[in-house]
Amino acid sequence: MISERVKSLTRDSFDGPMLKEKGHVVVYCWAPWSPPPLPMIKPLLEHVAIESEERLGNKVKICELNLDENQGIAPPVGYTMPSTMLYFRDGQLIDRMQDFPSFPALMTFIHRNIQQ
Numbered sequence: 001m002i003s004e005r006v007k008s009l010t011r012d013s014f015d016g017p018m019l020k021e022k023g024h025v026v027v028y029c030w031a032p033w034s035p036p037p038l039p040m041i042k043p044l045l046e047h048v049a050i051e052s053e054e055r056l057g058n059k060v061k062i063c064e065l066n067l068d069e070n071q072g073i074a075p076p077v078g079y080t081m082p083s084t085m086l087y088f089r090d091g092q093l094i095d096r097m098q099d100f101p102s103f104p105a106l107m108t109f110i111h112r113n114i115q116q
Helices: 009-019 038-056 102-113
Strands: 005-008 024-030 060-066 084-089 090-097
Touching: 005 009, 005 038, 009 024, 024 038, 024 102, 038 060, 038 102, 084 102, 090 102
Parallel strands: 005 060, 024 060
Antiparallel strands: 024 084, 084 090
16 A cells, blocks of 8 residues: 555455445556656645545545556456556446546546546
C-alpha cells in the first residue's frame, strides 16, 4: 500500500473483490519502465484521494496497480497500457483516461463519472 488513502491492488484483489466492489473506484495502472513512474504520480493520487474524501465524502476509492507485478489482468478490462486511469462503478469498467493527467483533469474525470 502506498498510503492509507491510495490502495495498492494485486491480481487477487483486482480480479476478485475489486470487480465485485459496489461504488466508485479509480485505478491507476502503471509499470516501472513506463513514464510516469509511481513515485512521480503518487502525490497526485494522494491529492485526489484527499479531495475526493473532502468533497465527495469517500464516494470514490483511489487505487494503483503495477501491471508488471500483476500480469494477466488486462483481458477482463480490455487492453490496458501503463499510465492509464480506469474508472469502475459497481465493478464495471465505465471509463478510462490515458497518459499522465493533471489534477484538474483527473478531478473532472471523476466528477463526470460520478454524475452518470
